[in-house]
Amino acid sequence: MKVALMSFAHTHASSYARLLAARTDVEVLTSDPDAGERPAGESGGAALAAELGVAYVDSYDELLAWGPDAVVVCSENVRHRAHVEAAAAAGAAVLCEKPLATSVADAEAMEAACAAAGVPLMVAFPVRFSPVFVDLREQHAAGALGRIHALSGTNNGQVPAARAWFTDPALAGGGAVTDHTVHLADLADALLGGVPAVRVHATANRLLHPSLEVETAGIVTVTYADGTNLTIDCSWSRPASHSVWGGLTMSVVSDAGLVDVDPFAPRVSGWSETDATELWLGYGPNLDDLMLSAFLDAVRDGTRPQPGGRVGVRTTAIVEAAYRSLRECRAVDVETAGSMAVTAG
Amino acid sequence: MTTVGMLGAGGIATMHIASWLRLGVDVLVHSLEGADELVARHGRGEVVGSLDELLSRSDLVDVCTPTHTHRALVEAAAAAGKDVVCEKPLARTVEDTEAMIEACRRAGVALHPAHVVRFFPEYSVMHDAVARGRLGDLAVQRYDRHGTAPGPGWFRDEGLSGGIVMDLMIHDLDFARWNAGPVASVRAVRSGAEGSGTVAANVVLTHRSGSISSVGGVWSAGPVAFRTRFEVAGTGGLLRHDSADNPVTWTNGGSTPDRDGYAPKVAMGESPYLTELREFLAATRGGPTPRVTAQDGLEAVRIAQAALQSLVVDDAVSLEDAR
Known part of the structure; x- marks a missing residue:
């Protein structure tokens, strides 16, 4: 199978490239023509491709003319739609880095384009592939939790430093609310079976990094059509000097009591005298690897990979509503996302 | 005497x-x-x-x-x-x-x-660090308080007790304000299927400083261990605590309901209630002003009342509107 990687803009591109390069069942070709726009010192282009051990071409035209079976899109958020x-x-079947888009209009156009072309669209939400979440979802589907009443989650990280575009509203679409709301919104979507969000409130600030143009701390509250509430702390509140980027946790309140899942809990911890910092050696499964495998398996089998474009639209709708809430300083209804139910998921 | x-x-x-x-x-x-x-x-x-x-x-x-x-x-x-x-x-x-x-x-x-949570040692040392500026300017705080639902009676009657927000979550609403100052607006949500007996609520505060706080509370219908946790982050770093993560003893194979054996005391150290009432008693005897005042108690009620109003109107409520 031929797999193309469009852009090294997102920091996850390096992870995907290494994983693809290590596979024996795919050929990999990459392109990163916008690398020159990045600030001096940021990696990219042919040099990064060489470092990652993947083949490289200079333009997206050449990349797509190669005839890839699947394309992984890792560009800046606002460029996802065009790519x-x-x-x-x-x-080509498409795996798009999250968030799918920075507006519901873009997300729906992308979903429509893939439907018209007859290719599947998957959104890169790797946490839903963590074994602890898969187990939670399966047990809930089997009725072990009874009814879910409320969800809350944290997706805290360091302010993204390796790539300046993450904090450039023109390229990212926003800050922490854009970057860190959607993983938990995806997990909630999976647990609740795609029930749409109906009402959203958000509050945010830039206190941690006042020189940036985007919000760096935020709390988003989502109410779903079935009455379940979800609270997300999406803050980039992990100190920059911390030894680990951040993490994600989810708490579930159900008839069966309280369940917390922490996909990044498996770790050996300690202290480095050399680096004067905490040692934190994660030994959980590589979630990117699990997600990529699910995508490639679906492409090979001709099945529809999940989470699909519909999930991307629904999670984008929550973020779009969160920004409307921030602008209007009130709770807002979620614009009905999606007249076109082209995919089930 | x-x-x-x-x-x-x-x-x-x-x-x-x-x-x-x-x-x-x-x-x-x-x-x-x-x-x-x-x-x-x-x-x-x-x-x-x-x-x-x-x-x-x-x-x-x-x-x-x-x-x-x-x-x-x-x-x-x-x-x-x-x-x-x-x-x-x-x-x-x-x-x-x-x-x-x-x-x-x-x-x-x-x-x-x-407001006894101000006297719990894990909360007290955290507030002292915040007050001394060790975390810099606070940007975001998270608090959770989970326990088994109280039995039938006045606790469960919102008209009498104010329900989970006014009775349970007011501890953390007070604490968030103690750390980050006056509150400008409040958004609350509460779920709980009718008849299930489990109530889960969340209150989000936007402080006048721009700092933000999330306070979660659960009254679970089924029996659960009482648990509290917090994470407080500012420009100078962050502090967190989870009552489930800090056991001073852990036993495996000690006493069981049908067998005597080693059983650690449930709580170690001084009761926060003792710390609290000692401070109030000292004030009555002419000592210093306690760490929590009647005005603090009023502001906590004001925040909780705004949260209850937020539930009714399903929208954010400014503290001025809530008066």
Whole structure:
């Protein structure tokens, strides 16, 4: 199978490239033509491809002319739409980095483009592939939790420093609310079976990094159509000097009591005298690897990979509503996302 | 010798009487029910048959009754010229709380709201670090408080207790404000399928400083271990605590219901209730102002009342609107 990687803009691109390069069942080709726009010192282009051990071409036209079966889009958030549409037009199955888009209009257009081209669209939400979450979801599906009443989650991290575009509203679409709301929104979507969000409130500030143009701390409250509430702390509140980027946790309140899951809990911890910092050696499974495998298996089998474009639209709708809530300083209704139910998921 | 007159003999009175006795004061108890049992369980204290007798014989009155009775009892204590400790929330509404504060002011007596979480050592050391600036400017705080739902009765009657927000979550609403200052607006949500008995609520605060806080509370229908946790992050770093993560002993194979063996005491160190009541008692004897004041108690009620209004209107509520 031929797999193309569009752009090294997102920090996850390096992880995907290494994983793809290590596989024996795929050929990999990459392109990162916008690398020159990045600030001096940021990696990219042919040099990064060489470092990652993957083949490289200079333009997306060459990349897509290669005839890839699948394309992984890792560009800046606002460029996802153009790149997904180009990949779909080339007849490739698409895995798009999260968030799918920075507006519901873009997300729906991307979903429509993939549907029109007859190619599947998957959104890169790796946490839903963590074994602890898979187990939670399966046990809930089997009725072990009874009814879920409330969810809360944390997705805290360091302010993204390796790539300046994450904190450039023109390229990212926003800050912490854009970057860190959607993982938990995806997990809630999976647990609740795709029930749409109906009401959203958000509050945010830039107190941790006042020189940035985007919010760096935020709390988003989502009410779903079935009455379940979800509270997300999406803050980039992990200190920059911390030895670990951040993490994600989810708490579930159900008829069966309280369940907490922490996909990043498996770790050996200690202290480094050399580096004067905490040692934190995660030994959990590589979630990117599990997600990529699910995507490639679906492409190979001709099945529809999940989470699909519909999940991308629903999670984008929550973020869009959160920004409307921030602008209007009130709780807002979620614009009904999606007239076109082209995919089930 | 100081005499403390306790009103009420329920759950919180059990915690208070043990602490009062440790502090060496004489304890009187008056309650519609349970006073004899409370005193018998602790081996000291005297049951008195009327409110008037309790007020006339006490130096300090400790109101441990259901929330909806606080105002009348605090006003009676103030009219009798006695300093008052009153369990949280001070009252069910801002209006009642303001009336209680005014009655105590006019009578020249102190009113001490028993926001005991300010005296829990893990919370206390965290606040001290915040107050000393070790975390810099606070940007985001998270608090959770989960426990088994109280049984049927006034706790579950929102009209009487204010429900989970006013009764349980007010601890953390107070604490978030203690750390990050006045609150500008409040958004609350509450779920819980009708009839299931489990209630889960979340209150988000936007402080006037721009700092933000999330406070979660759960009353679980099924029995669960009581658990609290917090994470507080600022420009200078962050602090977190989870009551489930900090056991000072862990046993595996010790005592079981059918077998004697090693069983660690449930709590180590000084009871936060003892710390709290010692501070109130010292103030009554002319000592320093306690770490929590009647005004703090009023502001906590104001935030909780705004949260309840947020539930009704399903929108954010500004504190000014909530007045």
